Each structure stands twice: as C-alpha cells, then as structure tokens.
Amino acid sequence: MGLHHVGHVVGDLAAAALRYRQLGFTVAPAAYPVLPGVAEPFGVANAHVYLTGGFVELVAAIDGRPDEARPIPLRVPEERRAGLEAAIRAASVAVGAFLERFQGLHIVIAGTGDLDAVAARLSAEGVGHGGVHAIQRPVETASGTAMEPARYLELTGPLPEGRVGFAENGRDSAALPVQHANGARALVECVLCVAGAELPAARARYRDWAGVRIVTAPELPRLLPGERPPALPAFAAYAVSVGDLAATERFLNGNGVPVVRTGPGEIFVPAQAALGSTIIFRQGG
Incomplete structure (x- = not known):
C-alpha cells in the first residue's frame, strides 16, 4: 500500500501556507470542517498540497472561527455523525499534543482500494482501530470546489510516532491536476x-x-x-x-x-x- 497523504502539524496555518508557497508548492485554500447540528467550528483547519496519487496536509488545531479559512460542510449519514464528531474532536486534541511535542510531520496515511478488507484484517490480527468513517472531502475541479466521497480509519494505541491509518478515495475523481513551481x-x-x-x-x-x-x-x-x-x-x-x-x-x-x-x-x-x-x-x- 502506497502513501495516501502525510500531515505536517504547524502552529500557524497561514504562515505555513506562505512558507510552502516559497518552497514552490501550490497550496489549496485553507478549510475547516462543519458538521450539521454543531454550531461552533471545532477540530482542525487544514490546507492541502495536491500531488499525483496523494497529498501533503498542513494541519493546525482551531479555536473559534479561523481567519483565512473557509468552512466546509461535511455530509455524513446520521447514524455515523456522532462517531465522526467524536473522531474529529479527538483529532483536535491529538494535533495539540503533537504540536507540543514538536512542529513537524505527525500524520501518515496509507492508501487502499478496499478499506473494508483492511479493517477486517486489522480486527482479525487484533490491531486496534477506530472503525471506518465515510465523509465528503473538497477537491478543486474545472467547475470549482466539489465534494467527493472518501473513507478512512485510524489505528488506535496511541502509536508513539503519531497518527497512522488508511484511506480510500472515490474511484472517479474529478480533481484537476496541480502544477507546482518546484516541479x-x-x-x-x-x-x-x-x-x-x-x-x-x-x-x-x-x-x-x-x-x-x-x-x-x-x-x-x-x-x-x-x-x-x-x-x-x-x-x-x-x-x-x-x-x-x-x-x-x-x-x-x-x-x-x-x-x-x-x-x-x-x-x-x-x-x-x-x-x-x-x-x-x-x-x-
């Protein structure tokens, strides 16, 4: 299984996006999740550097409505909403702890074409995980930002090196290829x-x-x-x-x-x- 994405935890998301642009990366607009029925923003804000077959995620915990970031409503089945909310809140706590440890790379997610099979294998091997979550993620397309289906699970432990898991994207992505000045x-x-x-x-x-x-x-x-x-x-x-x-x-x-x-x-x-x-x-x- 190859890499789906890596997560670079930072203290200042706007400053990090600026630095990445100086490094020659095209950085997508920052965003933060909004769940139906939850009034105040919570969790983390992020900005993506899209690459072929994967991406780099700049991540920062949020406190209130973050400046220079857009809200992204997440669509999720009602029966899974509570579980996703708990996972996002836990991720925010984890990101804060990661930043206290050091600013840098703390998240590594592998890609898979069959997340249910991965979940079944992990369970059979006695490897703890938080179950499969289905969400919609924003991607940039020819007609603007669109929401595409994605599914993920995270290993539990916690693992000493950080947040580790697996993700499965929708099969027919309309995302545009992204050019980077650094090649x-x-x-x-x-x-x-x-x-x-x-x-x-x-x-x-x-x-x-x-x-x-x-x-x-x-x-x-x-x-x-x-x-x-x-x-x-x-x-x-x-x-x-x-x-x-x-x-x-x-x-x-x-x-x-x-x-x-x-x-x-x-x-x-x-x-x-x-x-x-x-x-x-x-x-x-």
Missing part, C-alpha cells in the same frame, strides 16, 4: 526514525506499507546529512518526485531556500527551513 509531482516516501530497540516493532507495524522507510537515529544523518530526529520515534522527512531535479534546485536557490545535495538524484530542504519536517526532492517519473 513536484508525486508523494513517494516518508522516513520514520526510531531508537534501535524499537526497530523490530516498527518494521512489523509497517511491513505491508510501500513508501515508509524506517531508520535508526544514528542512520538519519547518514541518509540526510546534518539532520537530527526531533524526537524518537518520529516521522522525520517525506519525499516528493520531480521531473527535473536541476530545475527544482535552481528554483529553491532563487527563493533563498537552503538546499543540501545527497547524491546525483536527490536534494533536500533541511527541517529548520521547512517548519520542522525535512522535505526531500527526488528525480523521478
């Missing part, structure tokens, strides 16, 4: 950094996942020179593919963004310059 195309990998003693458990947890690289703390600076994990365990980095790495490097240098070259086919922006999450740019299709 980003697809979300291809995230890097989980763990203590040596945690390595077997982490490998077992992500054994069926494509796109999750697990390294120990001493290995991280060898993979990404100069980088250190913000905590242990932690999702320390994610990678996107680009069509012309040299052009990406020229763009970032032109915007005054520090760039570290790790080899002929890869560069990265250090976490200190990218709000706590190292961003890898990798030559790819």
